[in-house]
Amino acid sequence: MTQKVAVLGAGKIGEALLSGMIRGGWSPSDLLVTARRNERAEELRSRYGVESVSNPEAPKVADTLILTVKPQDMGTLLDELAPHIPSDRLVISGAAGIPTAFVEERLAAGTPVVRVMTNTPALIDEAMSVISAGSHATAEHLAHTEEIFGGVGKTLRVPETQQDAATALSGSGPAYFYFLVEAMTDAGILLGLPRDKAHDLIVQAAIGAAVMLRDSGEHPVKLREAVTSPAGTTINAIRELESHGVRAAFLAAIEAARDRSRELATGKG
Numbered sequence: 001m002t003q004k005v006a007v008l009g010a011g012k013i014g015e016a017l018l019s020g021m022i023r024g025g026w027s028p029s030d031l032l033v034t035a036r037r038n039e040r041a042e043e044l045r046s047r048y049g050v051e052s053v054s055n056p057e058a059p060k061v062a063d064t065l066i067l068t069v070k071p072q073d074m075g076t077l078l079d080e081l082a083p084h085i086p087s088d089r090l091v092i093s094g095a096a097g098i099p100t101a102f103v104e105e106r107l108a109a110g111t112p113v114v115r116v117m118t119n120t121p122a123l124i125d126e127a128m129s130v131i132s133a134g135s136h137a138t139a140e141h142l143a144h145t146e147e148i149f150g151g152v153g154k155t156l157r158v159p160e161t162q163q164d165a166a167t168a169l170s171g172s173g174p175a176y177f178y179f180l181v182e183a184m185t186d187a188g189i190l191l192g193l194p195r196d197k198a199h200d201l202i203v204q205a206a207i208g209a210a211v212m213l214r215d216s217g218e219h220p221v222k223l224r225e226a227v228t229s230p231a232g233t234t235i236n237a238i239r240e241l242e243s244h245g246v247r248a249a250f251l252a253a254i255e256a257a258r259d260r261s262r263e264l265a266t267g268k269g
Contacts, residue, residue, distance in 0.1 A: 003030065004031070004061055006033065007031070007034070010035050016122040016127075017122065017152060021148060023125075023151060032050060032053050033051070034058055055080050059085040063089060064090045066092045067091065067094060073095075082107055082108075090145075092113075092114045092116055093113060096117060096171060110136050112138065113135075116132075117130045119171050125153055127152045128155075128173075129155045130155075131145050131155055131158070132160035133157075133160070134160075167261040181203065
């Protein structure tokens, strides 16, 4: 692979991308990294053998720039980078809620920008990365982005108008499952199980259910009905979930996450 890629503002997700790319066959010599703290940059250089550079230096060397800073820091980073980015560089934005237009208008005319929302399972190569093209991004740019993010999980192309919804479902999605496991663990303790045993039972149930959803091709309703016997334990539990409005709560929660993603695009911190 001949193109050089720079990960700017490398936190956990940025580091996951670096490690995933190296496992996928990229040479560390083709990867660059920047970090806010010198100690962090040195840590990544030592751990992965990649070169650490400053933000203004990165566009001079790298063909692709991946911006992994928080949404509220994106404007400042772009102001720092803009004088140094030639219009033939591919810029990949990984900040929640930030549209490609926000990035494009701060860079040289015609600069290709791709927007990506990934999630924390990138740390274990099980991410879902949702990819959208900006005004000047080509099919080649999208394919290159998929090559990068494919190293840490699956990728999915969507129109940018669907990015806020994807952020609410997938970007924030792991947190909803952790919240559910936390609640179910508390329920297990209430029923008399030790915390560690309740945790193990729930985690394995979650893994098994997820694999069945992925591999069976069945609709989740059909899989749920297969567990739900007439007058049995499961239907009594489902009745309680419905009576407490759990389904409606999830709808409202994910809608709220979508709305917050839209707010971030307006600069509301």
